[in-house]
Amino acid sequence: xxxxVAVKRVxxxxxxxRVKPDxxxxxxxxxxxxxxxxxxxxxEEAVRLKEKGIASEIVVVSIGPKASxxxxxxALALGADRGIHVETDxxxxxxxxxxxxxxxxxxxxxKMVIMGKQSIDTDNNQTGQMLAxxxxxxxxxxxxxxxxxxxxxxxxxxxxGGLMTVGLKLPAVxxxxxxxxxxxxxxxxxxxxxxxxxxxxxxxxxxxxEVAPRLSTLKVEAPKQREAGVKVEDVAELVDxxxxxxxxx
Amino acid sequence: xxxxxxxxxxxxxxxxxTLNVVAAAKAAGSDIDVxxxxxNCGAVGEEAAKIDGVNKVLVADNAAYxxxxxxxxxxxxxxxxxxxxxxxxxxxxxxxxxxxRVAALLDVAQVSDIIRVESExxxxxxxxxxNAIATVKSADSTKxxxxxxxxxxxxxxxxxxxxxxxxxxxxxxxxxxxxSEDKAESDRPDLGSADIVISGGRGMQNGENFKxxxxxxxxxxxxxxASRAAVDAGxxxxxxxxxxxxxxxxxxxxxAVGISGAIQHLAGMGDSKVIVAINKDEEAPIFQVADYGxxxxxxxxxxxxxxxxxxxx
Numbered sequence: 051x052x053x054x055v056a057v058k059r060v061x062x063x064x065x066x067x068r069v070k071p072d073x074x075x076x077x078x079x080x081x082x083x084x085x086x087x088x089x090x091x092x093x094e095e096a097v098r099l100k101e102k103g104i105a106s107e108i109v110v111v112s113i114g115p116k117a118s119x120x121x122x123x124x125a126l127a128l129g130a131d132r133g134i135h136v137e138t139d140x141x142x143x144x145x146x147x148x149x150x151x152x153x154x155x156x157x158x159x160x161k162m163v164i165m166g167k168q169s170i171d172t173d174n175n176q177t178g179q180m181l182a183x184x185x186x187x188x189x190x191x192x193x194x195x196x197x198x199x200x201x202x203x204x205x206x207x208x209x210x211g212g213l214m215t216v217g218l219k220l221p222a223v224x225x226x227x228x229x230x231x232x233x234x235x236x237x238x239x240x241x242x243x244x245x246x247x248x249x250x251x252x253x254x255x256x257x258x259x260e261v262a263p264r265l266s267t268l269k270v271e272a273p274k275q276r277e278a279g280v281k282v283e284d285v286a287e288l289v290d291x292x293x294x295x296x297x298x299x
Numbered sequence: 300x301x302x303x304x305x306x307x308x309x310x311x312x313x314x315x316x317t318l319n320v321v322a323a324a325k326a327a328g329s330d331i332d333v334x335x336x337x338x339n340c341g342a343v344g345e346e347a348a349k350i351d352g353v354n355k356v357l358v359a360d361n362a363a364y365x366x367x368x369x370x371x372x373x374x375x376x377x378x379x380x381x382x383x384x385x386x387x388x389x390x391x392x393x394x395x396x397x398x399x400r401v402a403a404l405l406d407v408a409q410v411s412d413i414i415r416v417e418s419e420x421x422x423x424x425x426x427x428x429x430n431a432i433a434t435v436k437s438a439d440s441t442k443x444x445x446x447x448x449x450x451x452x453x454x455x456x457x458x459x460x461x462x463x464x465x466x467x468x469x470x471x472x473x474x475x476x477x478x479s480e481d482k483a484e485s486d487r488p489d490l491g492s493a494d495i496v497i498s499g500g501r502g503m504q505n506g507e508n509f510k511x512x513x514x515x516x517x518x519x520x521x522x523x524x525a526s527r528a529a530v531d532a533g534x535x536x537x538x539x540x541x542x543x544x545x546x547x548x549x550x551x552x553x554x555a556v557g558i559s560g561a562i563q564h565l566a567g568m569g570d571s572k573v574i575v576a577i578n579k580d581e582e583a584p585i586f587q588v589a590d591y592g593x594x595x596x597x598x599x600x601x602x603x604x605x606x607x608x609x610x611x612x
Contacts (some may be wrong), residue, residue, distance in 0.1 A: 067430035076431050144399065145408050168544065173426055174411045179369065179399035188370055188474035191396050194537065204478055208537045209392040210491075210546075212482035216368065219474045228527065228544060229537060264408035268421065268434040276569065279590035281581075285603040288575065288593050293611055296573045296590065298495070298552040299519060 051161035051198075051220070053096045053105040056151055057089035057125055059118045060171045069272040076171075076270060085121040088166025090128075091226040094233040095196060096164050097129035104198050105162075107131050111154050113147055115139050119249060126244035127236035133249040134158075140261045144172075146254075148180035153257025155185060160221065162203065167192050167225040178225035188218035192227040300384025301330035301354070305376060305397075306347050307389045310337045310365065313346040315492060316389045318453035321350055323446040324387045325454065326416035330354055333461070334379055336372050338365030344463050351455035359466040366477035367393050373400030374470035381405055383441060384419070390445035390547075391491075398445050407439035414450035428543040429566035448491065449549035449570065483538055487513075490539065493522035495552045496568070498541055499534070500526035502557020502578065502597055506534040511601045512556060518608050524548065524568075526558045542567035557597045560585025577601065 061067065062082040070077050085093075099105035110125040112118040113136040122133035136150050155163060168175035182189035190196070190205025194213065197204045198220075206215045208227045236244070254261050282288045292299045302324045307314035317333070324331050332355040333347045344358035357379060363371040376397065380386040386401060388394035390412045402409035414432075415423035421436045422444065490496065497512050497519070509523065516523045524541040525534065541548055543566040553571035558564060560576070560583055568574070569588060576589035579596050586592040593600060 061427070067427040069431050076427060143408060145403060145406070148403060170543070171427055173428065173543070174409070175395050176399035176402070176409050176411060179396065180403035182370075183373060183400035183403035186472070186474070188472070189396070189400075191369070192392060207392075209480075210538065212480065212536065212538050214366075214480040214482075215478040217476045217478045222474070227537075229531065264438050265410065266436050266438070268436055270426070270431050270433045273425070273429055273432050273569075276574075276588040278587045279574075279592065281586070281592045281594065285593065285595075285600055285607055288591055289604065289607045289611060291591055292552070292573070292575070296552070298573050299608070299612055 054160035144176035319448035370472035377404035495521035498524035500558030501528040
């Protein structure tokens with residue numbers, strides 16, 4: 051079966067985020083960018099499905115500016131077969147992203163779409179569910195295990211209080227949680243090979259979607275910083291402070 | 300325009316998080332209805348009718364909603380909620396699963412995980428793991444919102460006398476089914492609402508060692524949490540994870556044991572009133588946010604903490 055994986059270019063996981071002095075957003079100039087960590091897990095899961103002989107082809111799609119092609123190439127180096135870049139310099143919010151992905155899904159007709167549960171920039175946790183709704187498909191969100199069985203997939207989900215397994219008819223959307231797998235690193239030969247894999251570029255208009263944000267960001271501020279407190283000498287002093295100073299025990 | 304709040308529950312009793320969601324809804328408007336979707340959930344409807352400030356409770360009792368499958372519940376919420384000005388739900392895993400589907404079905408945006416209501420169309424939410432705080436305005440006629448419950452003080456569970464109406468509509472999308480669940484049973488308070496939380500990190504070395512935290516927790520009536528590192532290493536189950544992608548907690552007292560303090564962890568506990576850090580690495584970033592830091596070997600400090608606490612609590 052064909053598997054579609056959606057990946058997003060975001061600020062690198064390890065970069066210290068700085069709010070712009072004019073409070074219009076986060077400073078992304080000259081900041082290291084990378085594939086969203088949850089999307090790496092999605093790519094890895096698709097590659098494992100291919101290694102098991104369940105997936106026949108992996109198509110990776112990313113929405114964003116020209117530079118997003120770097121993340122598509124990374125996915126190709128990890129084992130995806132070809133890429134689709136939906137190129138736009140506009141801010142794409144979750145609902146528009148889901149509509150764009152729907153356009154790609156209708157063209158590619160995959161049996162499964164795997165994507166990260168959230169991106170570490172906007173922390174929305176929406177796009178996979180929205181895509182599933184627009185397609186009328188089932189969804190296995192926050193997945194920690196994916197077991198394909200013929201025309202069905204069982205997805206074990208990380209939920210409040212523990213784990214829950216749902217059975218979904220294919221096609222379906224799966225969104226990844228942290229413990230689904232540990233992504234591999236791309237080898238140098240595979241990075242070289244990835245440069246020759248096909249990568250098609252389309253515009254939102256080609257997919258019949260107008261990118262028009264519904265939410266406007268009025269301002270972005272730095273959070274209130276906590277002040278470092280005091281170091282205590284020993285456990286006795288700690289208990290004394292908690293009881294008599296902070297009065298929390 | 301009135302507001303629809305989606306009740307969080309387990310078919311037998313109302314989850315207290317619903318009270319925090321109603322509080323957030325009250326900040327956006329006054330005419331509040333509550334939807335209880337589930338199976339054999341009549342008692343929850345009765346409980347919801349007593350919530351202070353609720354106008355009407357709608358109960359959709361159907362096998363299709365028994366396990367809160369997003370495919371089914373979202374169709375119901377979209378049908379019931381389409382004429383409301385706002386639909387509010389908790390940003391727990393049910394809300395996260397279901398509400399984006401509702402938003403897509405209504406062709407509106409969703410505002411996730413809000414921590415403050417500025418006005419009926421403007422909301423404040425953390426982005427970048429809480430390293431930035433965005434104020435967002437929605438232009439949609441129905442605003443679909445999920446709420447970070449720790450950021451809103453709950454309304455009273457008693458005092459209201461809402462009417463209760465049953466809704467017959469049954470939405471079974473037929474694309475998903477419940478297979479099984481594995482939920483941890485614990486006598487300790489819920490991590491998300493406990494007054495005191497004690498969490499362990501990679502420094503705990505293994506799952507067995509979490510026992511020493513549990514002993515302290517039981518003395519204090521605390522919940523036990525963990526860092527992502529401890530969950531990834533398999534020491535403890537996923538539902539104990541505190542952080543950007545796990546549980547968000549804001550207790551009166553948070554005790555971080557053997558946790559270095561990655562920004563993703565701080566995102567989940569940075570709003571705690573008092574933070575204690577116990578770590579043998581004095582350079583650990585957790586000390587930069589801790590009110591009280593103790594540089595010590597946790598395997599000596601925690602048992603000593605237990606015995607000292609026995610003297611005072």
